[in-house]
Amino acid sequence: MASTSIPSSATGGKKRAREIVLLITLVLLLLCTIFTAFGARMYHKKYHVLGDEWFAKGEQDFRSGDASGALSDYRNALLYSPSNVNLQFHLAKALAATGHDDEARAYLTTLLSDSPGSGEINLELARIAAGGGPEAMPEALRYYHAAIYGVWEADPLGMRWQVRKEFCKYLLKNNAINQAEAEIMELADNTSPEDISGQKVAGDLLLRAHMWSRALQQFQTLLTHDANGEDALAGAATAAFQLGQYAEADEYLSRMPREKASTPDLAKIRQITRDVVSLNPYVRDLSTDERAKRAAAALSIAQVRANACIHRNVVPPAGNSSASALETALRASTQNANDWSPRNLRKYPERVDPAMSSVFELEDAAVNQCGEPQGSDYALWLIGRSRGGSSR
Amino acid sequence: MSLTSLTSIAPDTQADPASQSSISLRNLWATWHSWSNRIFALREDQLFLFLAVLIGIFSGLAVVCFRIAIEWVHLLTLGSSIYPPSHRVVLVPVLGGIAVALLVIYVFPGARGSGVNQTKAAVYISNGYIPFNACVGKFLICARGIGTGQSLGPEDPSLQIGAGIASHLGRRLNLSQEKVRLIAPVGAAAGLAAAFNAPISSVIFVIEEVIGTWSAGVLGAIVLAAVSAVVTMRSFMGPDAFFRVPPFRIARASELLAYLVLGIVGGGLSLGFLKWLAYARPKIQNWPPWTRYLQPAAAGLAIGFIGIRLPQVMGAGYFVIDQALHGQFSWKLLIVLAVLKIFATGISFLSGTPGGMFAPTLFIGAMLGGAVGSIERHFFPGLTGTVGTYALVGMGVFFAGFLRTPITSVFMVIEVSGSYTAILPIMIANLVAYLISRTYQKVPLFDLLARQDGFVLPSIEKEREQVPLTVEVAMMTTDSAVVALPEELAGDLAKRIDAKQDAPIFVRMAPGQWRLLDREEIHHLAADGSMNTKAAAEAKPKGPLPVLFRDQSLEDALHAVGDWPAVPVVSRADLSKLEGVVTLADILRCFRNASPE
Numbered sequence: 002m003a004s005t006s007i008p009s010s011a012t013g014g015k016k017r018a019r020e021i022v023l024l025i026t027l028v029l030l031l032l033c034t035i036f037t038a039f040g041a042r043m044y045h046k047k048y049h050v051l052g053d054e055w056f057a058k059g060e061q062d063f064r065s066g067d068a069s070g071a072l073s074d075y076r077n078a079l080l081y082s083p084s085n086v087n088l089q090f091h092l093a094k095a096l097a098a099t100g101h102d103d104e105a106r107a108y109l110t111t112l113l114s115d116s117p118g119s120g121e122i123n124l125e126l127a128r129i130a131a132g133g134g135p136e137a138m139p140e141a142l143r144y145y146h147a148a149i150y151g152v153w154e155a156d157p158l159g160m161r162w163q164v165r166k167e168f169c170k171y172l173l174k175n176n177a178i179n180q181a182e183a184e185i186m187e188l189a190d191n192t193s194p195e196d197i198s199g200q201k202v203a204g205d206l207l208l209r210a211h212m213w214s215r216a217l218q219q220f221q222t223l224l225t226h227d228a229n230g231e232d233a234l235a236g237a238a239t240a241a242f243q244l245g246q247y248a249e250a251d252e253y254l255s256r257m258p259r260e261k262a263s264t265p266d267l268a269k270i271r272q273i274t275r276d277v278v279s280l281n282p283y284v285r286d287l288s289t290d291e292r293a294k295r296a297a298a299a300l301s302i303a304q305v306r307a308n309a310c311i312h313r314n315v316v317p318p319a320g321n322s323s324a325s326a327l328e329t330a331l332r333a334s335t336q337n338a339n340d341w342s343p344r345n346l347r348k349y350p351e352r353v354d355p356a357m358s359s360v361f362e363l364e365d366a367a368v369n370q371c372g373e374p375q376g377s378d379y380a381l382w383l384i385g386r387s388r389g390g391s392s393r
Numbered sequence: 394m395s396l397t398s399l400t401s402i403a404p405d406t407q408a409d410p411a412s413q414s415s416i417s418l419r420n421l422w423a424t425w426h427s428w429s430n431r432i433f434a435l436r437e438d439q440l441f442l443f444l445a446v447l448i449g450i451f452s453g454l455a456v457v458c459f460r461i462a463i464e465w466v467h468l469l470t471l472g473s474s475i476y477p478p479s480h481r482v483v484l485v486p487v488l489g490g491i492a493v494a495l496l497v498i499y500v501f502p503g504a505r506g507s508g509v510n511q512t513k514a515a516v517y518i519s520n521g522y523i524p525f526n527a528c529v530g531k532f533l534i535c536a537r538g539i540g541t542g543q544s545l546g547p548e549d550p551s552l553q554i555g556a557g558i559a560s561h562l563g564r565r566l567n568l569s570q571e572k573v574r575l576i577a578p579v580g581a582a583a584g585l586a587a588a589f590n591a592p593i594s595s596v597i598f599v600i601e602e603v604i605g606t607w608s609a610g611v612l613g614a615i616v617l618a619a620v621s622a623v624v625t626m627r628s629f630m631g632p633d634a635f636f637r638v639p640p641f642r643i644a645r646a647s648e649l650l651a652y653l654v655l656g657i658v659g660g661g662l663s664l665g666f667l668k669w670l671a672y673a674r675p676k677i678q679n680w681p682p683w684t685r686y687l688q689p690a691a692a693g694l695a696i697g698f699i700g701i702r703l704p705q706v707m708g709a710g711y712f713v714i715d716q717a718l719h720g721q722f723s724w725k726l727l728i729v730l731a732v733l734k735i736f737a738t739g740i741s742f743l744s745g746t747p748g749g750m751f752a753p754t755l756f757i758g759a760m761l762g763g764a765v766g767s768i769e770r771h772f773f774p775g776l777t778g779t780v781g782t783y784a785l786v787g788m789g790v791f792f793a794g795f796l797r798t799p800i801t802s803v804f805m806v807i808e809v810s811g812s813y814t815a816i817l818p819i820m821i822a823n824l825v826a827y828l829i830s831r832t833y834q835k836v837p838l839f840d841l842l843a844r845q846d847g848f849v850l851p852s853i854e855k856e857r858e859q860v861p862l863t864v865e866v867a868m869m870t871t872d873s874a875v876v877a878l879p880e881e882l883a884g885d886l887a888k889r890i891d892a893k894q895d896a897p898i899f900v901r902m903a904p905g906q907w908r909l910l911d912r913e914e915i916h917h918l919a920a921d922g923s924m925n926t927k928a929a930a931e932a933k934p935k936g937p938l939p940v941l942f943r944d945q946s947l948e949d950a951l952h953a954v955g956d957w958p959a960v961p962v963v964s965r966a967d968l969s970k971l972e973g974v975v976t977l978a979d980i981l982r983c984f985r986n987a988s989p990e
Contacts, residue, residue, distance in 0.1 A: 015567065016433065018567075019429075019433060019566055019567055020425075020426065020429045020430075020433070022565045022566055023429055023432065023433075023566065024425065024429070026447065026562065026565075026566075030447065030450060030451065030454075033451065033454045033455075034450075034454060036458075037454045037457050037458055037629055038629065040457070040458055040461050041457060041461065041629040041630065044461045044464065044465070047468070051473050055473075073475075073476070076475055076716075077473065077474050077475050079712075080473075080475060080712050081473070083633070083637070083712075083715065084631075084633050084637075096721075101721070103720050103780070104719060104720050104721040106720075107719040107720040107721075107779060107780070107781055108719055110779075111637055111638070111719070
């Protein structure tokens with residue numbers, strides 16, 4: 002820069018004038034700074050108050066279920082506290098609650114970039130992804146995992162347990178059984194034995210995942226704390242029933258209060274269980290007479306069902322030989338009617354097994370031909386399955 | 394007298410408090426006197442840098458107060474809700490408009506306009522003079538106008554407020570005319586930097602749009618002022634960037650095509666906005682004078698009616714931009730907001746309400762970008778950029794297309810968002826928008842407004858894009874000169890020069906050292922038969938020739954040629970290698986050919 006020096010001929014008066022101007026300038030600067038500081042302080046204070054007021058109103062609306070009102074309030078609050086992370090998070094929650102998923106996701110993603118390990122933010126993102134259908138499942142899994150293993154400021158163990166529970170429900174809802182099994186096992190293992198409601202939740206989830214043995218074990222543990230716990234009894238009965246342990250199921254059901262046991266699902270289980278228990282010739286400690294009597298009754302029930310099924314004249318699908326199988330089984334059963342009469346079965350207990358095999362064959366064939374059986378036939382079919390099948 | 398001496402005399406005056414106080418004051422004055430003397434003993438360019446810091450701080454304080462004033466007016470008139478009651482939304486802009494009109498007409502006539510052209514006019518027309526009351530007027534009127542919902546921004550006024558403070562300070566401190574002229578852009582950069590919390594882009598804007606040159610003399614002061622202003626502003630308003638941008642990434646390079654489309658759409662729309670203003674402004678200026686009392690109120694009424702349904706259109710709209718960046722609006726609403734904001738900003742500006750175009754430009758761009766992004770994502774779900782990313786890029790696109798400052802637009806978006814991630818899409822889209830706007834609208838916005846106001850400011854864009862004439866255009870080939878070696882005998886040379894009549898004769902004495910010989914002189918020496926060219930050249934009273942390089946400007950060549958009949962053009966890699974010859978006639982011919990007429 003070409004230096005243009007102050008003219009050396011400047012008079013003392015001019016110099017003095019410049020000095021005074023500079024002094025006034027600096028004094029003015031000081032005064033302006035003080036004034037601006039005061040103004041800025043008032044401004045921030047006012048904004049802070051307004052932000053808090055709108056936020057409180059939003060909280061109130063959100064708690065009372067008015068998510069769209071809360072959304073408007075949070076937006077107002079954000080106007081006055083734009084960098085308030087907590088507020089942004091609440092706004093995102095309100096957005097998600099009012100179906101503005103994309104906007105909520107945008108806010109949460111921004112928040113997540115600042116706190117990548119936040120359990121809360123990951124959970125909200127997971128919930129949004131979970132609502133996005135099957136194609137968003139990988140994203141939901143990622144966020145749920147991040148939430149479970151994320152940072153939770155208050156009660157981290159409890160929050161992780163809650164998130165895992167929600168995750169398990171999501172997986173079950175979306176038929177991701179394999180992943181659900183692992184998570185439910187983890188949940189059950191991480192549930193404190195003293196946490197009765199937690200144990201119940203874990204047991205229910207195990208039931209929903211058809212993990213009958215583990216569920217039965219879970220509910221049995223619960224029953225050690227409270228032998229008459231209704232939910233535990235119901236869970237244990239259901240699990241035992243599904244495992245084919247009908248006597249045990251019946252016992253749990255019988256310990257339940259009448260009102261609880263009369264709920265449609267349990268009443269059905271109870272009826273079937275009773276049928277199974279009353280029809281089953283393999284129950285321990287039965288007398289030979291009783292065993293023979295039950296086998297003969299079972300044979301009679303199965304033959305009636307087979308006859309009824311054959312007489313429906315339902316044409317089997319091409320290539321399906323079940324109709325002939327049913328007829329063959331019925332024919333064989335009829336041919337042995339004399340051998341498997343109640344008297345002969347009493348006299349020759351070793352004939353109970355072949356007779357019951359014929360019963361199971363008839364029921365299986367009838368199922369193939371005419372669909373699921375009802376009542377006593379269903380009980381016999383279940384006995385057959387429990388004799389030949391396996392359970393988890 | 395130093396502070397040390399002050400303390401050393403203190404014990405002697407303990408007996409009389411009155412005299413002690415008097416002496417202390419005297420000593421204080423002496424200390425000040427000594428300090429100020431040191432300040433004024435600085436060379437003026439050093440003093441200029443010191444003043445730049447002062448100007449930056451003052452501008453920062455002024456802009457903080459300006460922002461607070463706008464917010465207070467808004468809170469007092471429209472209330473704290475984003476959706477104020479309808480009667481307020483209609484009445485407040487109308488009443489605000491009436492107040493603005495009266496203030497502009499009767500109290501602060503110098504406060505008209507956005508502020509950018511007024512600052513440019515101060516630099517190029519009135520030697521850096523900006524009346525201080527124009528700044529005060531700008532502050533008061535814009536705070537009222539923007540605070541009551543006029544669709545304008547505070548940045549351009551901040552720029553003028555900064556420039557006004559600088560101009561006032563420069564004049565009061567009796568700086569030289571040249572420095573007073575240069576100090577206004579320094580203040581302008583400070584004002585803009587504080588308004589946008591964006592020091593880099595404000596410096597670039599002032600260079601790109603106001604002074605048009607990267608002059609080292611003023612660049613340091615501009616940077617210092619901008620930094621001081623931003624530091625001051627951040628001390629009071631916090632360090633956060635204007636907008637919070639969701640993170641994003643571009644998974645595939647092909648996605649840049651989507652941003653290219655945004656550049657085309659944004660360029661087209663900004664061009665349309667520019668054309669509309671260019672067409673409508675002279676018409677409105679020709680309306681009867683009494684309508685000027687009502688124009689801001691009428692604009693306020695129209696904006697108020699829009700504001701009943703869409704209050705987002707009112708005011709500067711930073712918060713709305715932030716919402717758009719977070720994908721809070723559907724594409725339909727984004728389009729409606731973009732169109733209505735163009736209308737609202739247009740009528741606010743055309744009504745003569747003082748206020749800036751920066752914030753509305755960013756607003757429109759964000760809405761447009763968000764809308765284009767939403768539509769593109771609908772048809773191409775594989776695009777990884779969020780709607781917010783398109784909104785961010787859109788801000789720069791509209792800025793580049795409308796204000797025609799391409800480099801500023803890139804840095805502006807990066808600085809206001811505090812995010813560098815979108816740099817590639819921003820650069821591509823901004824360039825496209827800028828090219829479209831420049832192709833179909835020859836005169837940029839600020840030049841256009843200046844011409845409509847009856848004065849002609851230098852077109853910085855034109856200067857920026859002007860290809861300088863170089864020596865290469867004017868030079869003749871080496872065949873048109875004779876090059877002699879120092880040891881060559883004059884007789885031999887005389888034989889050679891006869892073959893080239895009128896060609897200048899250069900003697901290559903040493904690398905970079907060339908001398909010129911007269912034809913008659915060589916013939917005269919040749920008659921003696923003994924003297925070599927070196928001796929002849931050295932005997933000449935006039936020193937070595939200046940040399941030129943082929944990439945140097947013709948202005949440089951003009952200075953170099955002076956009264957030499959011809960000057961050698963040499964290689965930068967080898968100063969003894971002649972690449973051509975330049976004469977004064979050649980240079981003048983080139984200038985003549987290059988002139989637009």
